[in-house]
Amino acid sequence: MVELNAPQLDTVFHALGDATRRHMLHALAGGERTVGQLAEPFAISLAAASKHIKALENAGLIRREIRGRTHVCRLDPGPLASAHHWLSFYERFWTGRLDVLEMLLRAEDAGRSPTPEGEEQ
């Protein structure tokens, strides 16, 4: 999996922070879609949809292939995998694996100022 650096995570999470774009990704999970097809469900102009698609493309979430006068988009799961992986770091906080949690906290928190003692009990 490709580890995204900070600026790339910025653009990926930013792209995901919009319901229209998330909906477009979901549509693309069903296979290739043209710009027109992606725009169709929304009550916005094609130009606006085009900007959303460009944001997704910019984040690397989709790839575009120009076939004649239509632009065909397809999902590129790589950045989604990276975002998923980034979030996985915090997985121990919502699973019951408190043993792992504590170990990691000890390790990562070592060498810090007064170091608060509470540590999520």
Add this chain to the structure above:
Amino acid sequence: MVELNAPQLDTVFHALGDATRRHMLHALAGGERTVGQLAEPFAISLAAASKHIKALENAGLIRREIRGRTHVCRLDPGPLASAHHWLSFYERFWTGRLDVLEMLLRAEDAGRSPTPEGEEQ
């Protein structure tokens, strides 16, 4: 796990779309931190840091407890779990589980216009 609705996913992903805020979350993975402690690593004003923290709080990613004159923040993993879960929908696209992928595509894509034939080979 709490399923976040669209507006909540908006705020969560938006909050994650900033390196400063992601860094703050990472710090909070090490235990409780005050506003001052969270702000310290960054070359920004305390007011700016306060806004970032408010964005995280607004997204439900952190909780704040006011102890005297200091505000102590701690991670709330719930929304991270929801974001992670949201991304998991796409997991089949980056894992090798093409069998599952194809089944799901067939199911979800049923009843759609010309239905492109390519379907990510």
Add this chain to the structure above:
DNA sequence: CCTATATTCAACCCTATGGTTGAATTAAAC
């Protein structure tokens, strides 16, 4: 009480974002 500390509030600035409309581009269709 007075002072120092921790944090927010308010006003402001600049840039980015998401939307619009109308013109431009490109290719398919006839």
Add this chain to the structure above:
DNA sequence: GTTTAATTCAACCATAGGGTTGAATATAGG
């Protein structure tokens, strides 16, 4: 070759975002 269709481009508008500074708030400590 003219028309129609699929997209983008450019200019514009309003609002949100992230930053600043200076004043306000509230509490801890002498």
